Amino acid sequence: MxxxxxxxxxxxxxxxxxxxxxxxxxxxxxxxxxxxxxxYAQKITLSQKNVSIEKVFNEIRIQSGYDFFYNIRLIKQAKPVSVELKDASLEETLKACFENQPFTYSIKENAVIVRPKQSVLLNNTPEKHIDIDVSGKVLDETGKGLPGAAVKIKGTTQGTVTDQNGNFKLKGLNDNAILVISFIGYDTREVKPDNKSEMIITLSPRASNLDDVVVVGYGTQKKVNLTGAVSTISGKVLEDRPIPNIGRGLQGELPGLTITSGSGKPGAAPAFNIRGFTSINGGSPLILVDGVQTNINDLNPDDVASATVLKDAASAAVYGSRAAFGVLLITTKTGQKGTPKVSYSMNYAIRKITNLPDVVTDPGTVIDFKNQAYSGYYGVNLYNTTQTAYAHQRSANPSLPATIVDPTNPNVYDYFGATNWFKELYKPTNNSQTHNVSVSGGNDRITYYFSADYNNQTGVFRYNPDYYNRFNIRGKLDFKVTDWLHIYTNSAYNRTVYNYPSLWTSDWTSGDLYHQIGRANTLSVPRNPDGSWTSSGTYLGFLQDGGRGNTVTNEPQNTIGFTTSFFNNTWRIKGDYTFRATNNYNQAYQVALPYETGPNQAISYAGHSDASAWADDNAYQAINIYTEYEKTFGKHYFKGMIGYNQELNKYNYFSASNNNLISSNVGYLDESTGTTPSVSGNGYQWAVRGAFSRLNYGYDNKYLLEVDARYDGSSRFPTNQHYAFLPSASAGWRVSEEPFFKGLTKVVSNLKLRASYGTLGNDQSLGNYSFTPTLGSGQISNILGGTQPIAVYAPNLVSPTLTWEKVYNKDAGIDITLFSKLNATFDWYQRDTKNMITKGFQLPAVLGATQPLENAADLRTQGWDLSIAYNDQFQLIGKPFNFGLRVNVWDSQTVITRYNNPNKFWFGGDYYVGEHPGDIWGMTTKGIFQSDAAAKGAPDQSKLQGYYDWNKAGEIQYADLNHDGKIDYGDGTVGKPGDAHVIGNTSPRYNFGVGGNFTWNNIDFSIFFQGVGKESFWPGTSGYYWSMFYAPWDNVYKNIVGNTWTPQTPNALYPSLKGWRAGDDGPWVDLAVPQTRYLYSAAYIRLKNLTVGYSFNMPLFKRIGIDRLRLYFSGEDLWESDHLPQGFDPEALGGSWGAGKVYPFQRGYSFGLNAKF
The missing domain is CATH 1.20.5 (Single alpha-helices involved in coiled-coils or other helix-helix interfaces)
Structure with missing residues (x-):
């Protein structure tokens, strides 16, 4: 505090x-x-004679601090330079150097941009017959215009550059001329001029673009100078996709970044992980949007300019304790100088559920299986002979009534329907729509970018579906107050609304609906003949008539900052302040739902009525101020940074509820009449602050070194442990720049070796006040004086040595470019998480308290990630065909190296040394006993049997691995596991993403696959899998029909059908025993996206102000291949009531357009 x-x-x-x-x-x-x-009064002195212009540029850069940007092929045409200047201004110096050169220059924000002179003919160029005029447009690989591209006539210096829309015009060309089009970062093209129509020329991005600027912690670096493990991707991958959030769009696109959704619920936030298992206390990467920690789920995907992952300690060190497990940096788009540019995009998608359990609905089949499962446990059938006979009659003649009056009781209905409750619960399709608009522009003094986004998603429920709305606005302004001072603001506002049916469980997130709908009797029907709800139908009735809930989030945020530069931009000071207020408000109510069980029965009610409300608010502030110095001295490059960061967070929560609403139509708290209202509230606050630094050194563009450090403080630790020093270092060697390598550069155009080592702290492992003893209070169980008094409990114990978890990272990597077209990056890493906070050594029972938390565990994660990208172009039917291919693959494994479990007891689910988190302990299944004699003669399995005698035909037979004549799990330790062993692991291995993009003649096509190469799935006790093995009145799923053991089906997958076998009689008995027979591979490959688009290039559009119009069709999650049972989606295997019982995933089929004005 x-x-x-x-x-x-x-x-x-x-x-x-x-x-x-x-x-x-x-x-x-x-x-x-x-x-x-x-x-800026600094003068330049030059004395050079017959030297290359590149050497002169380098000398000017050293003295002035101005960077030069130019095309290498263009500079090779330069004449030698001779110049004698003393104390000259930059303009005077440039004018002298560019005299009689075939190019000119412009100065923009401390940079000199070199480009060809427009339409200048060399005197020594032979005079040629001129007979045509040419106009056209230069496009990038996405069909957007490229401003500033050079268009030159081959063999001359006659040429021009494209305007801000990519357009160009040339007059007086020979009809045999060849146009050469070039642009920084793109492959140069040569084309034959055409004066019959406007030329459309598409450039392909160069595979090795080492001058690309990559966003890193508190700044940027050229890709060529990176020595840490960093992956980056353009925001273009998110464009034109019907994705509900950025996480879905980035899935599989960045090696080492694993994104899992787990649910198809509208507005559901995905989970992010960088490089595998983090800590036994959990841990997630730090996610920053424009340098501010932000809920990425609420960000407009169309605002994203780039995404960068910092994977090792060296690249993430400046962020300190919050970056222990990596950093995801999102940079949003900014304004560019020029006339206002307006962009509009929209997308309308139809969605369809990917996978549901396959339910048997035939009445005769259902009633037979229910009788069999029920009698196996209870000894009698669930349905009598009359009911069974009628069910078979209705199977033969579906026109018979599904609801009849019970012949033995005229007050009760009998049901013989064929209801697929999943189809009753979920509608065939739902929809979503997104609209984005942005405007950007500016001049020499101010640039701006404004955007607005609206996203609406309708849920999957057939009855009164849920819906989600998101509204975002963002405004960015950059003011150039002087040549050395910029002030900028970055403001955003986000509002989300999730409206949903309130369930009778009073807990929407519990998954109870998905559990109960899987158990609803298919013989029943939703409504009785008089229109009233049936008992089973109440699951649907609560959706339609049982009340609603509404959660609203409002989140305004503003960042104001400044950037200053001195001494020709060699020294810079930057600072910013951010304030964000997040408010969530929820109001919900539910009402008791009437239903009937017979024609003459009194109305029954399911559930109860109540109203509730809760609200929380979170005030977040962040201050950053830092300074950096950058200078080149000959072959030596230096860049240093030092800064200070401080963040403050304060949270408050309040809730209230009461029952007995006076009206089913009004769900406010003041309409409740209950006598025991419930009120609660809590709050917390935390703070971090730290000083950070980074030093970069490069020699001759070959040898690179970076040293980073942060002295970090967190309020979550005791006073004597507030701070930790967290250093790191990395180095790189550009082998391709060595003289001995020059003969190979035509094949290997870039080769860099990298290595890093560093330490990071982790403050996510503790609660806000775990370091201090706290007192609890509550009613005691004893009655004193006729009441249960409130008591204060003894404080918990706190270890006096409690300190930081530390994360030690090692990384070695290689970057290689082949033929200037294929880029590959490979990294191997090792991450040791030490001093993890967990229970310490067992204390004597007489102490009367549990052992305190201590730094008592370690683990090690090792892995690798690989990224390959290939870009090229060829002519197809006389037009350029551009294509790019990319492959990302990564893997990791984790092992516990220290934990206080000396006997390595695994049966209780505790960690132990040598464990790989996610291990599944289980039995090896030999098969199913085919006779009683075989069962009685086999090793004793009684320790694993539940309600039923296993010494019979039709029961599971396990392998006696230790040959002791009995089947058991020993004492549950690694040393004595009996016949149990590790049969699988739930951690995803060999994550991958494979994609390609292609453009030709205004047509664009992209495709992307994502998946997991290795993962185990054990269905546990999920009723979606076990059907009536779980409970005798559960649904009948097709996977068990004809697939349960009988003497007539000896090769069946499942044993003899009896209810209550899968979990009801306890863990590790009967079918709740993990075993190889029912262990599945959760590996999968999924077609995440396929998009086909066409860009119109019609004069009519230009005349009405439309610069570009593109229409496209896109599909999301269109197809998958896996080895899971029906009804289980590989990305949604969780569920609080059993595997697969979650809000279902959906495919998306969408249409959209992009227009630029």
Missing amino acids: KFYKILCGKTNRVSKIWRVMKLIIVILTTAILQVSANS
Whole structure:
């Protein structure tokens, strides 16, 4: 608490921090004014004779700090330069150097951009007959115009550059001329001019674009200079896809980043993981949007410019304890100078559930199986002979009534329907729509970007479905106050609404609906003949008439910052302040639902009526201020940074509920009349602050070194453990730049070796107040004086040595480019998570308290990730065909290396040394006994049997692996496991993503597959799998029909059919015993996306102001191949009531358009 108060204070802290920030800006501005007067007055002195212009550019860059951007092929045409200047300005220097050269320049924000002179003919170019004029447009691989591309006539310096839309015009060309089109980062093309129509020229991105700028912690670096394990991808992968959130779009696209959804619920947030198992206490990567920790689920995918994953300690070190398990950096789009550009995109999608259990509905078959399962346990049939006979009659003649009056009781209905409750619960299709609009532009002083996004998703329920709405707006402004001072703002507002049916369980997230709908009797029907709900139909009735819930989130956020530069941009100071207020509000009510069981029965009611409301608010603040210095001295490159970060978070929660609503139409708390209302609330606060630094050094563009460190503090640790020093280092060697390698550069155009080592802390493993003893209170069980008094319990024990979890990272990698077309990156890593916080050594029972948490466990994760990309172009029917292929594969394995479980007891689910988290212990299944004699003569299996005698034909036979004449799990330890052993592991292995994109003649096509190469699935006690083995009145699923053992079906998969075998009689008995016979592979491959689009290039559109119009069709999660039982989706194997019992996944089929004005 003291740590937090030092940072936050007690009252009015937000306004005070803001005043301090303003004061800092004023002080910095005053200092800047004093320094800047001389910083841009620096003069340039040159004395060169007959040297290459590249050498002159390098000397100017060293003296001025201005970077030069140019095309290598263009510079090779330069004449030697001779120049004598003393104390000249930059403009004077450039004018002298560019004299009589075939190119010109422009200066933009501390950069000199070199490009060909427009339409200039060399005097020594032979005069040619000129007879045609040419116009056209240069496009990138997505069909967008490329501004600033060079269009030159081969063999001359006559040419031009494209305008901001990619358009160009050339007059007076010989009809035999060849046009050469080039642009930085793209392969150069040569084409024959055509004056009959507007030329459309598409450039392909160069595979090895080493000058690309990659976003890293608190800054950017050129890709060529990276020494850490970093993967990045453009926001283009998210465009034109009907994805509900960014996570779904990034799945499989970045090696090492595993994204799992687990549910198809509208608005459901995916889970992110970088490089495998993190800690026994859990741990997730730090996710930053424009440098601010943000709920990525609420971000507009259309706003994303790039996504970068920092995977090792060296690349993530500046973020400290929150980056222990990697960082995902999302950068949003910014405004560009030029006339206002408006973009609009929309997408409308039809969605369909991917996979549901296959239910048997034939009345005769259902009643026979239910009787068999029921009698196996109870000894009698569930249905009498009259009911059984009528069910078979209705199977033969479906026109017979499904609901009849019980012949033995005229007050009760009998049901003989054929109801597939999944089809009753879920509608065939649901839909979603997304609309995005953005406008950007600016001038030399101000640039802007504004966007708005609306997303609506309708849920899958047939009755009164749920729905989700998301509305985002974002505004970014950059003010160039002076040449050395920029002030910017980045404001965003997000609002989400999730409206849903309130269930009778009072717990929407429990999964009870998905559990109960799987057990609803297929012989029953939703409604009685008079229209009233049946007992089974109440599951649907609660959706339609049982009340509603509504959760609303409002989240405004604003960041204001500044960037200053001195001494020709070699020294920069940057700072920003962010404030975000997140408010969630929920209101829900439910009412008792009437139903009838017979024509003359009194109305019954399911559930009860109540109203509830809860609200929470979260105030988040962050301050960053840092300075960096960058300079090149000859062959030596230096860049250093040092800064300070502080974050504050305060959370409050309140809830209230009461029962007995006076009306079924009004669900507010003040309409409830219950006498025992419930009210609760809580709150917490935390803070982090730290100083960070980074030093980069490069020699001759060949030898690279980076050293990072953070001195980090967290309020979640005791006073004497608030801070930790977290250093890291990385190095790289660009082998391809060595003289001995020059003969291979035509094949291997880039080869870099990298290595890193570093330490990170983890403060996610503790609660906000776990470091201090706390007192609990509540009613005691004893009655004193006729009441149960409130008592305060003894405080919990806290270890005095409790300290940080530490994560130690090693990484070795290689980057290689072949033929300037194929890029490959491979990394091997080892991550040791040490001092994990868990229970310590067992204390004497007489102490009367459980053992305190201690730093008592370690684990090690080893793995690798591989990324391959290939880009090329060829002519197809006289037009360029551009294509790109990419493959990402990654894998990891984790082992526990220290844990306080000396006997390695695995049976209780505890960790032990040598365990691979996710291991499934189980038995090896030999088969099914075919005779009583075989069962009686086999090793004794009684320890694993439940309600039924296993010494009979039709029962499971296990392998006696230790040959002791009995089947058991020993004492449940690794040393004495009996016949149990590890039969599988639930951790996903060999994650992969494979994709390709293709463009030709305004047509674009993309395809992407994602999947897992190895993973085990044990269905546990899920009724979706075991059917009536779980409970005798569960649904009959097709997987068991004809597949349960009888003397006539000796090769059946399942044993003899009896109810209550799969879990009711306890864990590790009967069919609840994990075993190889019912262990499945959860490996899969899924077609995540397929998109086909066409871009119109018609003069009519341009005349009405449309620069580009593209229509497309897209499919999401269209197909998958796996080895799972019917009804189980490989991405949704969880469920609080059993495997697979979750909100179902859906495929998406969509139409969309993109328009630019």
